[in-house]
Structure formats: C-alpha cells, structure tokens
Amino acid sequence: MSESSFNRRKFLEGSAGAAAVAGLGTGSVLWSPSASAQTLALKPEKDAKLRVLRWSRFVQGDIDSYMVNVKKFTEKTGIDVRVDNEGWEDVRPKAAVAANTGAGPDIILSTNDDANLYPDKLLDVTDVCEYLGKKYGGWYPACLAFLKPDGKKWIGVPLGSAGSMMVYRGSVLKSAGFDAFPKTTDDFLKMAKAVKDKMPGGMALGNATGDGLWCNWLVWAFGGKLVDQNNKVVIDSPETAKALEYGKELYANFIPGTLSWLDPNNNKAFLDGQISYTNNGISIYYAAKNSQDPKVKEMAADIQHASFPVGPVGQPTESHLFFNQMIMKYTKYPQAAKAFLQFMMEQDQFAAWLTAAGGYIAPPLDAYAKIPVWTDDPKNTPYRDAVKNLRPAGYAGKLGYASAGAAADFIIVNMVAEAISGSKSPKEAMERAQKRAERYYRL
Amino acid sequence: MTALERLQNNRNALGMLFMLPAAVMLLLFLTYPLGLGTWLGFTDAKVGRPGVWVGLENYEFLWNDAVTRLALFNTLFYTVVASVIKFVLGLWLALLLNRNIRFKTFFRAVILLPYIVPTALSAIAFWWIYDAQFSIISWMLVKMGFIDKYIDFLGNPWNARLSTIGANIRRGVPFVAITLLAGLQTISPSLYEAGAIDGATGWQRFWNITLPLVMPATTTVVILSLIGGLRSFDLIWAMTRGGPGFTSDVIASVIYKQYQAGFYGLSTAGNVVLFVVVSIIIVPLSLFLNRRTTEA
Numbered sequence: 001m002s003e004s005s006f007n008r009r010k011f012l013e014g015s016a017g018a019a020a021v022a023g024l025g026t027g028s029v030l031w032s033p034s035a036s037a038q039t040l041a042l043k044p045e046k047d048a049k050l051r052v053l054r055w056s057r058f059v060q061g062d063i064d065s066y067m068v069n070v071k072k073f074t075e076k077t078g079i080d081v082r083v084d085n086e087g088w089e090d091v092r093p094k095a096a097v098a099a100n101t102g103a104g105p106d107i108i109l110s111t112n113d114d115a116n117l118y119p120d121k122l123l124d125v126t127d128v129c130e131y132l133g134k135k136y137g138g139w140y141p142a143c144l145a146f147l148k149p150d151g152k153k154w155i156g157v158p159l160g161s162a163g164s165m166m167v168y169r170g171s172v173l174k175s176a177g178f179d180a181f182p183k184t185t186d187d188f189l190k191m192a193k194a195v196k197d198k199m200p201g202g203m204a205l206g207n208a209t210g211d212g213l214w215c216n217w218l219v220w221a222f223g224g225k226l227v228d229q230n231n232k233v234v235i236d237s238p239e240t241a242k243a244l245e246y247g248k249e250l251y252a253n254f255i256p257g258t259l260s261w262l263d264p265n266n267n268k269a270f271l272d273g274q275i276s277y278t279n280n281g282i283s284i285y286y287a288a289k290n291s292q293d294p295k296v297k298e299m300a301a302d303i304q305h306a307s308f309p310v311g312p313v314g315q316p317t318e319s320h321l322f323f324n325q326m327i328m329k330y331t332k333y334p335q336a337a338k339a340f341l342q343f344m345m346e347q348d349q350f351a352a353w354l355t356a357a358g359g360y361i362a363p364p365l366d367a368y369a370k371i372p373v374w375t376d377d378p379k380n381t382p383y384r385d386a387v388k389n390l391r392p393a394g395y396a397g398k399l400g401y402a403s404a405g406a407a408a409d410f411i412i413v414n415m416v417a418e419a420i421s422g423s424k425s426p427k428e429a430m431e432r433a434q435k436r437a438e439r440y441y442r443l
Numbered sequence: 444m445t446a447l448e449r450l451q452n453n454r455n456a457l458g459m460l461f462m463l464p465a466a467v468m469l470l471l472f473l474t475y476p477l478g479l480g481t482w483l484g485f486t487d488a489k490v491g492r493p494g495v496w497v498g499l500e501n502y503e504f505l506w507n508d509a510v511t512r513l514a515l516f517n518t519l520f521y522t523v524v525a526s527v528i529k530f531v532l533g534l535w536l537a538l539l540l541n542r543n544i545r546f547k548t549f550f551r552a553v554i555l556l557p558y559i560v561p562t563a564l565s566a567i568a569f570w571w572i573y574d575a576q577f578s579i580i581s582w583m584l585v586k587m588g589f590i591d592k593y594i595d596f597l598g599n600p601w602n603a604r605l606s607t608i609g610a611n612i613r614r615g616v617p618f619v620a621i622t623l624l625a626g627l628q629t630i631s632p633s634l635y636e637a638g639a640i641d642g643a644t645g646w647q648r649f650w651n652i653t654l655p656l657v658m659p660a661t662t663t664v665v666i667l668s669l670i671g672g673l674r675s676f677d678l679i680w681a682m683t684r685g686g687p688g689f690t691s692d693v694i695a696s697v698i699y700k701q702y703q704a705g706f707y708g709l710s711t712a713g714n715v716v717l718f719v720v721v722s723i724i725i726v727p728l729s730l731f732l733n734r735r736t737t738e739a
Binding site: 092093096099100117118120121205206207208255256257258259260261262265268269272274401404405407408409410414417418421423432436439440443 | 487489490491492504508509510570573574575576577592593595596597598599600603683684685686687688689700701702703704705706709
C-alpha cells in the first residue's frame, strides 16, 4: 500500500465513521458516486480453494443465481469454491464455533451483529470495501455501523438486508378511504381503526426473530431507544412510554392471537385472507405470485408494499435483518477470499443476483438501488431502501455481546407485547426491560 | 516367563487393559466436556474470547434473574405435570392393551407412532393444532357451538404452559404405555388366578399384584420421563420460543438464548444449574424407586 493511498483512505474512513454516527436512519450516502474507474488487483494464492457457509435461500432465485456467480468465479480464476447452506439462525452458532476454534469455512455469510462478536477473528477487508464503496456510490450508513464499528477498519463486506416492510391489501385500504399506505404513525393508526371491521391487520408479538423487528420501529419512531451512544440503557423513558401508549391503540385493532405469532404466522394469515396488513419480507407477494392456487394467485394483484410510517422523530426508523460477509482470519487463502467477495459484489454478478432474488435482498451500495428490479415491478420499490433506512438493533449504542444478548432475549419485543396487550402497564414493562437490558450491558 | 506372558496371565491387568478403550472414550467425551463446562461456568468466556475466572458471578446473575427463576418454575411444573399424566394415561393404555383384544399387535404398533415421529415434526404439527387462526381444536369447538371465538392457546401464559404440556403428553404416552406393557407381560397369570381364588377384588389384584410387579418398568419410565421433562427444549422452542414474553421459558431455552448471544460462560453456568437440578431430583428418586423395586 502506498503512503498516498493510505492517507487518502484514512481521510475517507474518518469522514465515514463520523457520518455513520450522525446520519444513521437518515438514508444519506457517505460517498458520492465516483465516475472514475476504480481498481483493486488482488492476487489469489496459488491452488487456492474456498469454502463458503451461507444462510439457506429465502427464495429459490437467490441460490440459483448465487451458484451461477460462483461458477463464473471458478471459471475465471480456477479457484474451486464449495458453498454450504444452513438455516439463517443456525449460521450464528456455526460461525461462532469456527471463530473460536480457528477452523471451518473461509467465508461466512452471517446476520446482524455477528461480526461484532469476534472482530479480532476476522480478516481486515478495508481494501475491498473501500474499492466497492467508491465504485458503486458508497455504502449506506447502517453498513458502517455493523461492519466498520471502530470507524477505521472494515471487518466484513456488507451484503444487504432482507427488508421487512408493510405488506397490505390495496382494495381493503381503498374501501376504508386510503388510496395509499399512510406515511405517518398518526395516519397509520387511523387506517388501522378504519379497516378493523373490514379486515383487520396484525403484526407478530410472539418471540419472532424476524417479524418481531417491527417493535424496534415502534420504539424508535417515538424517540425511544434501548441504549444511548455510550451503551447506557435508557429504554425506560418518556419517549418509550409514548411509543407503548401508541402501540396499545394500534394493538386494539389487530386480529386476535398476535401475541403468539412467530415468523410464519402473519404469512399464513395474510395469504388466507384474514388480515389486510402486516410487516414482512417480499415473500408473501412472491408466494402469492407463484402460487398454484388461483385464489391466492389472484391476491397478488391486490398486494401492495410500503415503507414503515414515520413517527414523531420525523425520519425512517426501520429495523431489518442485515447480512454480512465475513472472511475468517484463519483462512489459508485470504487474497482468494477477498477476490471472491469482490467478484460477487461487482455489478455483473451482484445486479443479476439481486434481480434473481426478486427484490428479497436490498442493496447496501447506492448504485445498486438503480437497477431495474426495483422499478420494473413497482411493488418491489419499497424494499429497495431497506438498508438505506435501517438502524441496527443495538441502536444507538455499539454492537457487540450486549446488543446480541438483548436481541436474542427478545427484550424489546417482550416489552412491547407486555405493554400493548395490557398484561403489564407501560411503566412496568419498561422497568422490566430496563433491568433485563442492564444485566446484559453490564456483563 | 516374559513380561507379555505375565501380562496375559494376570486377570487384573488384562481386565484393566480391556477396560482402557472404554475409559479413554468416557474421559474424552464425557468427563472432559463436563469438566470444561463446569470450568467455563466460573469464567466470563464469550464467543471468540477466552474467559477469565469470575467465581460465582454467573450463578449470582442467574439467581437474581427473575426470568431464570420463572424458567425454573416452568421447568418443574412442566416436568411434574407431564410426567404424572403420562404415567397415569400410559398405565391405563398398557392395561387395555394387555387384555386379549383383537388386532392386539396392530394396536401396539400403531400406538408407538407418535413417539417415532421426530420431535421437531411433532412440534410443527402441534404448533398448527394450537394456531391462533387455524387451530383445528378451536375450529371444531366453534363448529360444535361450544365457543364463539378461537382459543388463544399459545398467546396466554397459562394456556401456553398447558398447551406445551399437552404436546409433551401426547408424544410421551406411547413410550410409557409400551414400556409398562412389557412389564405387565412378565407377570404370571397364575398370580391373578390365585388372587381370584382367594377372593381378591379387581382393585386388590391391581394394587397388590400388578403395581408391585410392574415396579421395575415404572422406575424406568418415571426416571426417563423426569429427565426428559427437565431437559425439555425442542417442543417448547418450536411452539412458543418461551413466549408470550418469557412466560413459557424453561431452563434450557434460557440457556439457549444466552448461548446464541455468545455468552458461553453464562450459558454453561446455566447448564451446570440444570445438571444440579436434575441430579437433586433424579438421584434420590432413583434410589427410592429402586429400593421399592427390590422390596417388591
């Protein structure tokens, strides 16, 4: 690395780190798109072989296209790549074992704050991320929060996010006087009340790992947060109380039974025509579109998507499942592994992959927001900005063991469920969440 | 005589030698993990970071944690209620199957089916059965006019606890029944004949002949059922993930969540607690039941 490039990089990293903290949730892009050609010439090791562990596909197009890209990489470089798939929740323990024992896959595609649990065990991929960031219009701020935690070094390459957006039946909302999905929390509540007797909505309040993330949105939309920037637990606050009071009103309009809903429940209820709105990935639409059942297929035309309404804080406060690409430090082929990630993130491969996944994965780089898959079918468009509007679950603190512990323990989801269902008062629920979170943040 | 010949002629040395492979396996795969787990429970080990000794800190954390205490209550409640009902139903079923009924072999095979199905699949089936929107139980009760809205089986704390117990019972009864049936079949019919000649009533024959002689099988099913209940995780996790809130959490699900987040020291401390709880319950009970078996 030349001295000049080092200095320039340092400057960019410094600006990026500062901007990441200041701009989370605002959707700003840290680097403006650069028209100049970027180059990164990695020299893969001779006779390199790679093993990749990734989460199992959510939609078939994802894995089909991913494997086509893998094959292209092998043909181009001669590097053999083996790809293993695991359910996304099973990748975390496997990755942890690999990090602990120093043996296993060279590259792991993991989720959320995994990389922050063992940053010392991961290869520095700053060169790859800087190159991609400059070439493709810059990384969205959430990517830096997840994978550039110290503002200096990238510990993984962002892959994107499975957006959890508002999914609704256009005809039901229309019959209640709403031509489009409400953009503010106040209007959202009005809509929930208006459709209750026609076809109510419902969002998961059980311990749902993915679909329960709407509870983060609820708390953040009113200015509440689990921790402040110094990782001090501040969930017991007037802002959270306002969010819970609002949630109570919203819950009163839900279909009965949402307290036990896990991730698949809302999909089933929606596709069965029992609910008119919920939060979900694009999979409900995908399933309806590809259904063999004519009734369900017909529903696809009526399914619409929208971003989450914005609360009193005045900016998007969305919470989605984030995907990382980590190169383990123990790999014998670090250059080959970097070359693989670089190749997979280049436009020829990445755009094809996003397209094949049918909008299931939102891009982490601004340039990929312009590919046709997001506009060819306008129903895909809201999912495009999932990473752009994303806040990490440990907002506004640093990610690590404590944020992972709080998320795994469903602290926010359970606080919201307890308070809005009336089993606890908002004050009691907040105090319980505060105590429980403090235990993790003390450990 | 060479050393090898001396060894070959020494019963004690040969015995030790033959036991050595098993001892090595036990040391490697049982003692070492158990020892390491116990050690980790006294450290603050986290994923990707070796721990340092923190003494009883993890145990204090668990002791002062309301959710862990609730999980301990749920574990004991789940285990005791499920085990008692499984035993009563299993014994009743075993007595029925022990009669001379037609297609006896067929029924005995069929009854084992729920036990053969993998737990994960059973859990998914029960999750549907208890679904807030699609429950077949609710659907039937609504159709029959007993209720007018679906039961929230898994969304209410006590409903969730009882529903998971129900699933455990349905899965476990066949094993209890078949094991007790095996025990019943070892009882000589002449004992019942002698009892009948002496004028013993049906209840007296059951109490004084059947129950004492089925004691060895009873000991086995009670111990296995209790251990299974105390360690239970998969059914509950698949159906409720400890919810709503933390109200159906059991010790194993609390441990799992801590492990998932990378708190290895804390989660292994939870494992040690579970090990101690299982030992405190099982060891004295096992001694007691075995003594009763010997006396019988």
